[in-house]
Amino acid sequence: GCGDMSGDVFGNGMLLSQSIKVVAAFDHRHVFLDPDPDPAKSWAERARMFALPRSSWDDYDKQLISKGGGVFARSLKEIPLSPEVRAMLGLEVEAIDPDSLITAVLKAEVDLLWFGGIGTYVKAATENNVQVGDPANDALRIDGGDVRAKVIGEGANLGCTQAGRIEFALKGANGTGGRINTDFIDNSAGVDCSDNEVNIKIALASAKRAGRLTEAARVKLLTDMTDEVGHIVLEDNRLQALALSIAQAGGAKSTASHLHLIESLEALGQLDRKTEGLAESEVLLRRAAEGQGLVRPELAVLLSSAKLALQEALEDSHLPDDPGLADELLDKFPAPMRTKFKADILDHRLRREIIATKLTNRMVNRLGLIHPYELAEEEGATLAQVAAAFVAAERLLGVPAIWQEIETAPMSETARILLFDRAASAMADHMADLLRVGAGTLVPSKLVAELSAGVGELDADLDNLLASEARTQSRRMQAMLVDAGAPAGVAAAVARLFDLDGVIGLAKLARENGSTVRGLTAAFTDLGARLGLDWAQQTAARMSPSDPWERLLVNGLARDFQQMRLDFLRRNAGTKDEAAKAVDRWAEDQAQAIRQFRTVIARAQVVVPVAPAMLAQIASQARNLLAR
Numbered sequence: 262g263c264g265d266m267s268g269d270v271f272g273n274g275m276l277l278s279q280s281i282k283v284v285a286a287f288d289h290r291h292v293f294l295d296p297d298p299d300p301a302k303s304w305a306e307r308a309r310m311f312a313l314p315r316s317s318w319d320d321y322d323k324q325l326i327s328k329g330g331g332v333f334a335r336s337l338k339e340i341p342l343s344p345e346v347r348a349m350l351g352l353e354v355e356a357i358d359p360d361s362l363i364t365a366v367l368k369a370e371v372d373l374l375w376f377g378g379i380g381t382y383v384k385a386a387t388e389n390n391v392q393v394g395d396p397a398n399d400a401l402r403i404d405g406g407d408v409r410a411k412v413i414g415e416g417a418n419l420g421c422t423q424a425g426r427i428e429f430a431l432k433g434a435n436g437t438g439g440r441i442n443t444d445f446i447d448n449s450a451g452v453d454c455s456d457n458e459v460n461i462k463i464a465l466a467s468a469k470r471a472g473r474l475t476e477a478a479r480v481k482l483l484t485d486m487t488d489e490v491g492h493i494v495l496e497d498n499r500l501q502a503l504a505l506s507i508a509q510a511g512g513a514k515s516t517a518s519h520l521h522l523i524e525s526l527e528a529l530g531q532l533d534r535k536t537e538g539l540a541e542s543e544v545l546l547r548r549a550a551e552g553q554g555l556v557r558p559e560l561a562v563l564l565s566s567a568k569l570a571l572q573e574a575l576e577d578s579h580l581p582d583d584p585g586l587a588d589e590l591l592d593k594f595p596a597p598m599r600t601k602f603k604a605d606i607l608d609h610r611l612r613r614e615i616i617a618t619k620l621t622n623r624m625v626n627r628l629g630l631i632h633p634y635e636l637a638e639e640e641g642a643t644l645a646q647v648a649a650a651f652v653a654a655e656r657l658l659g660v661p662a663i664w665q666e667i668e669t670a671p672m673s674e675t676a677r678i679l680l681f682d683r684a685a686s687a688m689a690d691h692m693a694d695l696l697r698v699g700a701g702t703l704v705p706s707k708l709v710a711e712l713s714a715g716v717g718e719l720d721a722d723l724d725n726l727l728a729s730e731a732r733t734q735s736r737r738m739q740a741m742l743v744d745a746g747a748p749a750g751v752a753a754a755v756a757r758l759f760d761l762d763g764v765i766g767l768a769k770l771a772r773e774n775g776s777t778v779r780g781l782t783a784a785f786t787d788l789g790a791r792l793g794l795d796w797a798q799q800t801a802a803r804m805s806p807s808d809p810w811e812r813l814l815v816n817g818l819a820r821d822f823q824q825m826r827l828d829f830l831r832r833n834a835g836t837k838d839e840a841a842k843a844v845d846r847w848a849e850d851q852a853q854a855i856r857q858f859r860t861v862i863a864r865a866q867v868v869v870p871v872a873p874a875m876l877a878q879i880a881s882q883a884r885n886l887l888a889r
Contacts, residue, residue: 262286263420264377265293265318266310270416270448271377276311279304284349285366288378291318291334292362296345297327335359360400367403370435374410376420376444383408385424393422405429408439415444423538423558430556442505443561449501453494460615461486461594464605474602482597489595497622501564503681504626508560510678514807516549518631521809522563525634531570537562560630567630568621571644575617578645582613585706586652589616624651627664629682631809632689639813640696650692652705657716658691658761660684663754676746680755683742687758690802693820694765715768715778720761722779727760728786730795734803735760762802762819766827774831776840781830784840788826791848791855793862794883798822801876811873818876822883829887851889858886 264271265288275283280300286293295303306325310316318332326332329345339356347353350365357365367374367382376382381395383405390399405421405428413429415421421429426441433439461483468474474482508515520542526532534541539559540548548554555563575581587607591599593615594606609615624633628651636647655661667680699708719726727735735756742752767785771778789795801819806812833847834840848855861882865875 262373262375262377263380263382264288264375264417265291265316266307267313267316268377271375272307272311274375274377274414274416275307276304283307284371285369286318287335287363287366288318289335291332292340292359292366293318293321293330293332294346294349295326295330296343296349298330299325299327333359333362335363363401364403367401368407368409370409372410373412373414374408375414375416377416379417381419381422383413383421383425383429385422385428387428388422388424395419405439406432408433409435411440413439413441415442415447417448418444420444423562426558427538427556430558431553438556441558442502443558445565446498446501446505446561450494450498453497454490456618457490457494457593460609460611461490461598463611464594464598464602464609467605467608468602486595486597489597493593493595500626501622503678504564504629505557505560506674507678507681507685508564508630509554509557510675510682511554513549513552513554515631516545516554517807518635518809518812519555519560519563520545522567522630522634525638526563526566526570529570531573532562532566537566563630564625567634568625571624571633571648572617572621574644575620575648576613578643578648580620580645580649580652580704581616583704583706585704585709586616586620589619593619620648620652624648627681628685628688632685632692635809635813635816636689636692636696639816640693642696642701646696646701647692649701649703649705649708650695651688653695653708653712654688654691656705656709657713657765658688658720658758660688660758663751663758666751666754670748670751672748672751673746676742679745680742680747680751683738684755684758686805687755687762689816690762690819691758691765693816694763694823697820697824698765698769711772712765712768715771716761716764718778719764719767719782723757723760726779726782726786728790728795730790730799731760734799738803759802762798763823766823770827770831774834776834781834781840784830784834784844785826787841788829788844789822791844792883792886793859793866794822794826796862796866797876797879797883800871801873804871804873806873814877815873818873818880821880825880825884825887847889851886854886854889858882 262271262275262283264286266272266275275281281304282298282300283303284295284298302325306322310320313320321332323332329343333340337359339358340362341356342352342354350369352365380398381393382398382402384393384402386404386406390396390402393402405425408429411434413421423443426443429439430441431438465474465479465482469476469479523532523534523539527534539562545555590609590612591603591606598606633644633647636642637644663684667677667684695708738756738759739749739752742755743749763785767782768778771781786795789798798819801815801822804815806815830840830843833843861879865871865879868875
């Protein structure tokens, strides 16, 4: 790594694990080499040094350094290399100048290269040192493709150039590609901590001005809340890194969607492709054709740009003013403040900004980069309206509890990321329904109040209301998730989100026409079973084409197969549970046309795979049939 134990970034980082082996490190004064350290003893020594008022690697107890190692001043003309150091660094020379030694350290075959000090040490082969703009380290700098560490962590700013990060992610770690985010992802906890500190102090300032808090009590409270603030900050950053992993899991097949997002962000003025080091579309598509999607440093740029655009849209809307979002504001503060200083938090002068920031982070971290923007495009909605639908869907369907199950259940990370991806897809379907029933005009708390009783009733009786086709699809999805390594209970919870597809529209219609939601649902299900629309809707809902235009098409079809049934019931069902009779009468009148349509459905059901164009044709015929 780059840094020493006196630095907060390097020092703290090197104390997080008592199993870590620090085999080489350098700062502006020394090079530290310890080819085979004892993890427990070296950790204790690092902790001792970290506690000193000031320290350098020269303060390290030399008796604890393994055979062949040592601490060497960078002012030396030449540094002798022991056989152990030569083996560790892959060098053959018996002595080397300090700059060349540091270059060799940067190229060492290790697990982690940790940047906790000042300087830019990794660039791309296509860049020259002048472009990097760090002349003090020109002699040390290496190319991203030459880094053999499996992971680069940038606790400090600009340990690597963006082009160097991308090159390492594609070619580093001995040609297999390396794991790296960006500096603004890896060290964002510092900024996050400062934001929390400022927000807390603003809230407490009003209590202090009102004489309800003394300075001594304020200092004690701040001290007592330190660990909880640390937990809040680290959780924010963990979820952000998880969002990158979920985005990366899409691989090459997600490239088209990522390019579509890039173009959307460029149109909003939120992204300058050249400044952010994103390659031209042709380059990224060629890379995708070779099986390589966007790498984490590129996705990190998209993540931050997507969040900035979304937050700006929320702050410019009325959404943060919804009184029902008070809990979002309160939850951003440590528990000791939420009761005694609740009024001060609710009157916070940055109330709107805090709520917008929290919703933005949760939306993008949980739904991913693509869903919010595709939903806005698909439904002709604003980003703020999409956010309102997100809040309402969370609360109506109990989604936070499902996310918590996914987070905490023991399973492989591959299975966990798949579950998050599927849950986000189901959420997007429900959000589309909410946009169609009023999320664009109603504040989320009012929408939840209107629909919660109906949604809750259907959720409680879901097992009795599901059509046979939906049951079959649900069992298939659960089996697929379990085969991927998900626990059965969590797989069932995620599949249930798909099973609940349609409850939003049914709850809204029942409220409008006075029917019981169960009676209306029975008629809705009956209509779908008679025509085969349940199969068509379920098929469309579970499709996930890589092409963004195809995905917009199938998402729209899934909603249409539902909406055309709701529209039929709205026109024909009347009130007070006449829906079932209306379906019976219509089916009797249209028996011949229904038989013909079922023939089309039967032909489609034997085709593997079902093409979106086929579903589009079925939707067109179904719409005409239901209009009779």
